[in-house]
Amino acid sequence: MAQQGQENNPIxxxxxxxxxxxxxxxRDEEGLRVLVSEINDRFNDFQVKYSDRDKQDCLVMTLLTYADELRSARNMANTSQGGELAKRLEALNVLVEGML
Structure with missing residues (x-):
């Protein structure tokens, strides 16, 4: 979150x-508060949808959805290891070269 040597606020x-x-x-506080709100919204959705589950189960499901989204985003951005973005850019490059 915060870089070393920067002023940290307790919240x-x-x-x-x-x-x-x-x-x-x-500078990170507002973004963190938005993220906390999203987490709580998603957690509440799981509690409503899976009312037979306890709080910890709903927290784990919330965590898993965020972890999956993070993994997908990393795969899209990972151009050095043949990620999805690199594949799409290569396909576009082939199309452009074919038009020249």
Whole structure:
């Protein structure tokens, strides 16, 4: 979150009804609060959809959805290891060269 040597502000975020004290750079606070809101919204959706599950199960499902999205985003951006973005760019390059 915050780089070493930068001013960190203490904040408390609440996820699934539990408070978590954090220290974040002022420039990162707004983005973190938006992320916490998204996490809580997704957690609440899981609680409604899977009312027979306990809180921890819903938190894990929330975590897994974010982890999957992060993995997908990394795969798209990973041009050095033949990621999806690299494949798409290569396909576009072939099309452009074919038109020249």
């Amino acid at each position: 408390i975020v609440v996820i699934a009804g539990r408070p978590y004290p954090l220290r974040v750079a002022a």
